């Protein structure tokens with residue numbers, strides 16, 4: 081089994097037809113049993129990195145290994161399946177924008193039928209747990225659901241088969257706060273109870289204060305900060321009841337955040353810095 085869930089070295093990626101790279105000399109090592117957050121402005125390069133990790137683009141410049149395998153190589157995936165004890169674990173699952181727009185979720189089809197078509201009976205226990213967590217009624221019909229309800233069914237579909245590495249590209253925007261909080265708890269439990277890791281790019285920081293093990297800050301295609309949660313992040317108690325939260329930096333590698341269950345103050349402080357906004 082690979083030492084790291086994700087092992088990327090000196091990765092530089094330029095989209096075909098573009099002059100400048102979308103990712104510049106990125107090196108990132110994600111251990112097993114961890115949750116990593118990626119923070120950065122629109123266009124910083126978060127989705128590009130997640131897509132490269134999921135094998136959606138070929139990268140010739142740098143090393144990318146997910147579960148010790150080249151995500152772009154079909155041979156790798158074949159070998160991976162042979163390696164897994166029961167063949168029922170995916171190397172990686174990528175849930176991103178394109179995945180959100182899959183057509184099936186708008187069709188006149190029952191939720192039970194939909195979940196059965198992707199192997200619910202094979203992963204019954206996990207499926208039941210996910211339906212319970214995300215409060216899915218198996219009698220719902222997809223075309224009659226709200227956006228958030230559709231997203232909840234879609235998340236059960238995406239998470240039904242266990243994965244070694246989960247690549248989440250902001251797929252929680254439609255969820256209400258309870259569904260999002262339960263989903264984050266589920267992902268935390270997953271990383272604590274079986275060999276897997278989660279890499280999550282998001283612009284929603286509420287409810288995340290106690291969630292990650294590591295936070296990467298990406299700017300203009302480069303990783304410019306890495307915070308190891310246990311050692312580098314300290315929460316202070318804010319005096320103001322309705323404060324937006326305070327952040328104080330100690331150099332570039334340590335930070336203190338006022339005590340709110342949110343990383344919004346940190347994201348806001350980083351992105352203001354990125355854009356040279358003083359206050």
Ligand SMILES: Nc1ncnc2c1ncn2[C@@H]1O[C@H](COP(=O)(O)OP(=O)(O)OP(=O)(O)O)[C@@H](O)[C@H]1O
Nearest residue numbers: 095096098102120121122123124125126127128129
């Ligand atoms: N298919 C593409 N072809 C060419 N350039 C692209 C393509 N996709 C993204 N880019 C460019 O790559 C850079 C990084 O984009 P990316 O989507 O990775 O940013 P992001 O951090 O995920 O942003 P957001 O928070 O808005 O989702 C941007 O400059 C973007 O314009």
